Amino acid sequence: MKLLIIHYHLQPGGVTRIIDSQLLAMSKFIASEDICILTGEPCGKGALTGSVATEVLPELNYIDSSKPSAAECASMLKKIEERIKSHISPDTVIHPHNINLGKNPVLTYAVHKISETGIPVLNHCHDFAEDGRPENLEFLKYVIGKCFGADFHKILYPDKARYLFGVLNSTDFERLLNCGVRRDLVNLLPNPVHFPEMDTAKKRSEIIDTIKASFDIAQELPIFTYPVRAIHRKNIGEFILLASLFADKANWIITLSPQNPLEKPEYEAWKDFCRNNDVKVFFEVGEKIDFNELMHVTDRCVTTSMKEGFGMVFLESWDWGVPVVGRNIPAVTRDFISNGLSLPHLYGNLFVETETNKSDFPQLTLREQMKFILSLKSSAALKEQLLKNNPGIMKIFQNTPDKIIKQNMETVKNSYSLEAYGKKLFDIYTKLSGQS
Known part of the structure; x- marks a missing residue:
């Protein structure tokens, strides 16, 4: 053949x-x-x-x-x-x-x-x-x-x-x-799901030091990594909202920039927004740090994507023993769940109230998303309202029992x-x- x-x-x-x-x-x-x-x-x-x-x-x-x-x-x-x-x-x-x-x-x-x-x-x-x-x-x-x-x-x-x-x-x-x-x-x-064998002889502290040499991460905070090319459908604005809302709870990392020239203007706009408004998101970390080493020290894999053909991020993070957190895509995750995968840290929507209406965050325009994040940074009342409307987003910080991590690692190994x-x-x- x-x-x-x-x-x-x-x-x-x-x-x-x-x-x-x-x-x-x-x-x-x-x-x-x-x-x-x-x-x-x-x-x-x-x-x-x-x-x-x-x-x-x-x-x-x-x-x-x-x-x-x-x-x-x-x-x-x-x-x-x-x-x-x-x-x-x-x-x-x-x-x-x-x-x-x-x-x-x-x-x-x-x-x-x-x-x-x-x-x-x-x-x-x-x-x-x-x-x-x-x-x-x-x-x-x-x-x-x-x-x-x-x-x-x-x-x-x-x-x-x-x-x-x-x-x-x-x-x-x-x-x-x-x-x-x-x-x-x-x-x-x-x-x-397949990854080459990784030499994990390096200690976490050594890898963290390597990352700190290029990025000003807070060593005492956990690392929340979005392992993705930052294109439009990955809903980067929502990740940046989470980073702004919970700046004191984690280091927020995006691994790769988009390759498609049509995607670059929006991506660069978000980078400028974060730089100009003191939103601490670390961009393009995967272009300077070995990806396997980065995942070895990652505490949570984040996804805010709106649309996936397969949804590899929901599976591959467990191969490193790292829980996946963020936005659910039921049309994708239903197969994983039916095969025995447990996904306890996903939320369904992120509803925000603007001057005109209440919307799921990805439905806002780029300008509206940026305006809302700026308002959120300066208003404790708006932050309180957001958390009240979206209690599910706090699941991204919940501990994951070792039993679930081991079960999910086995499910990925056996089914994929x-x-x-x-x-x-x-x-x-x-x-x-x-x-x-």
Whole structure:
């Protein structure tokens, strides 16, 4: 069996991290020389730990959604089809990631066209254009419907025995069924949790000293880390609100800056806001401090995210024995809870009262969020009202019994292991390649 993996890019984190886990998991089943990755831009530093052939074709990357012409789309399609076909042999399985997202509808259409020849495809859906991404959805409809004259829905959700779907959770499983995809074509593929073995010989005090050399953390306070690229949907403003509200209770750390240029202005605005208004948040700590060492001294992993494809943060923190605290995403966490994970430190909403109404904090504009945080800093009455309206946020400081930590570590190990993931993935490939 030969495996052809396709993704827009190989920048560190996100889907690339799952591709790396996929390569590690497949090492027991498929020889590395029988695996190739096609991508739209070169591999980012440290993004992949495995060693497989990687080819770059720029036409596979995100494309500008400002409506390219039909001729431009046709030219891209020809190049993409030719490159994919050059890697096809009778025993090849194609595994594209996130092609239903709408970042490159030409690639979406190309994979569908190639699947029409009988080549088996596992369409691995991490995110969906239909899930709060109206611009992506319109772009898919424009390219597939207007430029190529095809049925948008049939291209995204074909009914073919050798075209299977992989989804990350039961919410997305149900989403595909509601889109008309047959149940036997959908596979539940929750992401595995995998970290390299870490040398923990360093004492906590040594690691803290390393952090203090670059960041002015308070050594006597616990460390609350948001292990994330600070993009809009991660709801960074809410994290900053917590840091302002509870400045005396913890060091508040965000690990990474966004890579997408479109995300940078909001991120820089928040950095300026914190710097100019004495809100002590430590940004980009993960870019100066070894991530595993940082997690070794972290007391709580924080998430304030509004939307996740899978929600790795709810799982991976327990692998270090670190409780996860913050905002719940029920559509994501319900699978984890049903598998035995205990998540006692999550709150549902963070309601704030402004001059006009009462809203969940992420619903406010950037300007409104900043204005509210400034008001909160100067008003004890407003702080008291916020805590009264949101008693659940105090759960982020509750102690976690050792029993729950051990139970969650076992749940993650048993239900989300790399070994189990690899076997399930290979079984899907075998099913695909064995059908005619």
